[in-house]
Amino acid sequence: MNKGVFLKNFIATRWFHKFKSRQGLEAYQQRELAKYQQFLESHSPYFRQGIPADFKTMNKAFMMENFNQLNTLGVDRDQALNLALESERTRDFSVLQGQVAVGLSSGTSGHRGLFITSEKERSMWAAAILAKMLPKGHLLGHKIAFFLRADNELYQTINSFFIQLKYFDIFQDMEAHIEELNRYQPSIIVAPASILLDLSRRILSRELQLKPQKLVAVAEILEEADGKKIAQAFGLDHVDQVYQATEGFLATSCAYGQLHLNEDIIFVDKHYLDQHRFYPIITDFKRTSQPIFRYELNDILVENKEPCPCGSLFTRIDKIEGRSDDIFYFQGLDQQPVPIFPDFIRRCLLFVEGITDYQVRQHSESHLEVCLAPRNPAYEAAIEEQFALLAQEKAFVKPRLTFSDYVRNRKVKLKRVERIK
Numbered sequence: 001m002n003k004g005v006f007l008k009n010f011i012a013t014r015w016f017h018k019f020k021s022r023q024g025l026e027a028y029q030q031r032e033l034a035k036y037q038q039f040l041e042s043h044s045p046y047f048r049q050g051i052p053a054d055f056k057t058m059n060k061a062f063m064m065e066n067f068n069q070l071n072t073l074g075v076d077r078d079q080a081l082n083l084a085l086e087s088e089r090t091r092d093f094s095v096l097q098g099q100v101a102v103g104l105s106s107g108t109s110g111h112r113g114l115f116i117t118s119e120k121e122r123s124m125w126a127a128a129i130l131a132k133m134l135p136k137g138h139l140l141g142h143k144i145a146f147f148l149r150a151d152n153e154l155y156q157t158i159n160s161f162f163i164q165l166k167y168f169d170i171f172q173d174m175e176a177h178i179e180e181l182n183r184y185q186p187s188i189i190v191a192p193a194s195i196l197l198d199l200s201r202r203i204l205s206r207e208l209q210l211k212p213q214k215l216v217a218v219a220e221i222l223e224e225a226d227g228k229k230i231a232q233a234f235g236l237d238h239v240d241q242v243y244q245a246t247e248g249f250l251a252t253s254c255a256y257g258q259l260h261l262n263e264d265i266i267f268v269d270k271h272y273l274d275q276h277r278f279y280p281i282i283t284d285f286k287r288t289s290q291p292i293f294r295y296e297l298n299d300i301l302v303e304n305k306e307p308c309p310c311g312s313l314f315t316r317i318d319k320i321e322g323r324s325d326d327i328f329y330f331q332g333l334d335q336q337p338v339p340i341f342p343d344f345i346r347r348c349l350l351f352v353e354g355i356t357d358y359q360v361r362q363h364s365e366s367h368l369e370v371c372l373a374p375r376n377p378a379y380e381a382a383i384e385e386q387f388a389l390l391a392q393e394k395a396f397v398k399p400r401l402t403f404s405d406y407v408r409n410r411k412v413k414l415k416r417v418e419r420i421k
Contacts, residue, residue, distance in 0.1 A: 005120050009127035017264040022313050029267050029285075036285035036293075043072040044291050057281055057296040060113045060246075067114065071290050075100060075116055084114060100289065103246075115246045118289045125249060128265060128286075130163065132252045133188075133242065135213055145181060147191035148219065170195060178208055187213050190242070192220040193230075194414040197357075200233035216240045216253075220414045221320050225350055243320060247292050248284040251317055254310040259317040268315065271296070276303050277321065277341065298324040300341065319343075326419050328362045330396035337365070338396040342417040348386035352379050357406045362419045368399045373406035 019025040040047040046069040063070065067077035084104040101117045117125070134142065144165045166184055168177050170192070181199075189199070189212050196217055202208035215230060217239050227239045238257030243250045251261045261268055261280075269281035277300050284292035300321040308316045322342035332338040349358050349370075357373040370383060380403050391398035408414070 005123040005127070009124045010131045013128050013131035013264065019313050025263060025313050029263065032285040033267055033283060036283065039288060040072075040291055040293060043288070045069045047291070047293075055294075057294045059296050059298075063290075063295075064113065071116060073100060073116070073118065073289050075102075075289075077114065080116060081114055113246045116290050121287065121289055124286055128249055128262070129242070129244075129252075132262070133214070133216060133240065136255065138213070142188055143184060143186045144188045144190060145184060145186035147177075147189070147195045174198065178202060182209055185210060188216065189214075190216040190218055192413065193217045193222045193226055194220060194408060196230045196239065197226055200230045203233045211235070214240060216242055218242045218244055221322065221416070223346065223416060224319070243317075245297070247282050247295050247297065248287060250280070250282065254308060254312055256309050258304075258308050258310065259319075260308070260310075260312050260314040261317065263314045266292075269294070270303070273300065276305075276318075277301070278303060279324065300324060300327075302343075322415075322417055326415065326417055328368075328417075328419055330365050330391070330394075330399060333395045333397065338394055340390070340394060340396075344390060344394070345417045348383060348390055351386055352382045355379055357408070358416065359406060359414075360417050362399075364399075366397070366399050368401050369404060370401055371404050371406040375403065375405060 019028065037047075037051070041050055046066055064077070067080075068075075080100075080102045081104075084102045087102075088104055099119045101122060103115045103117075104113070142163050144163065145168060146165055147168045147170050166180075166186070168180070168191075189196070189210075191199070196215060199208060203210065212234065215234060215236060217227070217230075218241070222239060222241055230239050231237065238253075240253035240257065241259050242252050243259065248266055249262055250266060251259050253259055265284065265286050267283040267285060269283075270278040271281060272278045280297050280299065280301055282292055282295045282297060284295075300323065302318040302321050304316040304318040306316070326342050328340045328342075328345060329337045330340060345360050349355060349360065354374075354376065355372060359371040361369040361371070363369060368387070370380075372379060380401075383403075384401055387401060388398050
């Protein structure tokens with residue numbers, strides 16, 4: 001870690017990124033965007049001649065195709081990809097390419113991506129995430145348990161003179177993790193929502209005996225009902241969230257548990273789908289090794305335009321609803337396709353009391369598979385009724401529903417609502 005960079009950015013993010021007005025925030029962003037564009041034109045071969053006339057947005061496929069020309073460190077895509085794949089195979093994520101950390105991301109979209117970070121960027125990231133997530137009035141001595149598919153030098157940067165981080169590989173046996181958690185006694189647990197659900201059940205069974213100050217959900221969508229179950233089991237008011245992707249540190253929860261875009265680090269254009277839902281188009285003006293410039297995500301974010309009790313001027317997000325490729329499509333009564341957002345599918349399950357776990361998969365416009373735990377004929381009948389009501393409300397032909405046992409595969413990210421390609 002570059003301690004000077006870390007301390008400078010920690011202090012700035014924790015105490016000085018306070019804006020008196022939305023206009024002041026936007027003026028700051030425009031200054032940062034101008035400096036960022038100048039940097040790209042000086043250091044990125046792709047942007048050396050300025051922004052191409054036909055350039056609109058980038059995405060993961062564009063990034064992978066143009067990786068060598070986009071990055072500013074001269075990193076070769078194939079060499080970096082081989083290093084990342086070898087780390088995945090050996091589960092050893094400590095290897096660097098020079099001072100550059102290399103990571104692999106499948107994301108919830110399932111498409112493989114590659115990300116790189118310099119030592120300076122890792123120090124800035126660690127400063128930003130700790131400044132935003134550490135409890136107020138309590139900065140020193142935290143022990144963080146970090147559950148994720150793959151470790152990376154980026155995450156290990158958090159290990160510092162006042163924070164201890166221990167990585168828990170979600171591919172490994174959970175029973176061994178439970179024993180280690182009881183010994184380690186973390187004050188903060190950072191994990192995918194499905195892991196937090198598992199831990200909450202073990203808290204209730206007294207197999208796990210912890211009193212963390214904070215729980216942070218990452219990597220998977222945190223369903224509202226799941227968040228309430230987890231918080232109640234651990235005796236907390238709420239579960240915090242970090243919206244972190246290959247494309248950057250995008251959003252984090254405030255003291256009231258409300259998610260806000262990190263608009264002191266990123267600039268977000270909003271491609272609106274309706275009055276509240278939008279796709280974010282990200283420019284990360286702190287990311288220099290691998291430009292994130294007008295990067296369009298297919299996450300569906302639901303904006304809350306009411307002021308937050310915390311007083312933040314950063315855009316407030318009610319929920320991360322899913323991805324565009326998980327919008328379900330059904331045959332409309334007028335024969336035209338009817339798109340149904342993931343939240344409407346979730347509601348058909350949430351209105352049914354007694355369901356512990358579920359997943360809904362669309363195989364075709366006329367067939368849905370509903371995976372349930374526990375299985376119960378009464379639940380299945382109630383779900384059929386809910387889908388019939390939804391079909392009537394949205395004017396589409398109700399699909400055939402088949403039911404199966406819910407089985408959790410911890411090797412892939414949990415998606416409660418998934419359209420099978």
